[in-house]
Amino acid sequence: MVEFIPMLPAHLDDVWAIEQRAHPFPWTESQIRETPGRFALNLTLLIDGEVAGYCFGQSVAGEASLLNIAVDPQRQGQGLGRQLLAAFVAAAQAEHAEEIWLEVRASNVRASQLYLANGFTLISRRENYYRADSTISATGREDALMMKAEL
Numbered sequence: 001m002v003e004f005i006p007m008l009p010a011h012l013d014d015v016w017a018i019e020q021r022a023h024p025f026p027w028t029e030s031q032i033r034e035t036p037g038r039f040a041l042n043l044t045l046l047i048d049g050e051v052a053g054y055c056f057g058q059s060v061a062g063e064a065s066l067l068n069i070a071v072d073p074q075r076q077g078q079g080l081g082r083q084l085l086a087a088f089v090a091a092a093q094a095e096h097a098e099e100i101w102l103e104v105r106a107s108n109v110r111a112s113q114l115y116l117a118n119g120f121t122l123i124s125r126r127e128n129y130y131r132a133d134s135t136i137s138a139t140g141r142e143d144a145l146m147m148k149a150e151l
Contacts, residue, residue, distance in 0.1 A: 002080070004087035007042035007054060014051035015044070022070035025131050041091050045071065045084050053080055055088050057100075064092035064151075066102040081111075085118055092151065099150050103129070106143040107136050120147040 012033050019026045036042055039060045045053035053071035057064055066088055071080045092100055104111050122145055129144035136142050
């Protein structure tokens with residue numbers, strides 16, 4: 001059974017493990033374990049009670065931000081990222097958000113295509129925003145794509 005529930009402290013060990021496997025430059029463990037603020041919109045994707053993905057976000061004054069999203073690499077390619085994104089959009093709508101903003105690495109074509117296919121539009125590009133390894137960029141930096149969806 002697939003569920004999307006608010007993130008709980010009990011999920012954080014698994015979230016941290018997925019974060020390290022899913023991202024080339026993961027958030028720090030302290031960022032993952034930071035106590036959420038009152039505007040947090042953090043969800044956990046559970047499959048048969050096991051953590052399979054998560055997202056960190058916030059919603060403030062009608063504007064939601066998707067800060068981090070990941071599905072366990074062992075479970076990717078099954079449509080779970082699309083479902084997790086839809087759950088975040090629904091949670092943002094429940095908080096009366098009128099738009100959602102996010103940024104994604106320019107090299108993350110799969111994620112960019114997911115966002116575009118789900119109502120996000122490319123707004124701008126932040127040059128040299130992210131750290132990158134030599135397989136992506138000789139400069140050690142890569143661009144961020146800024147995207148927005150109207151709700």
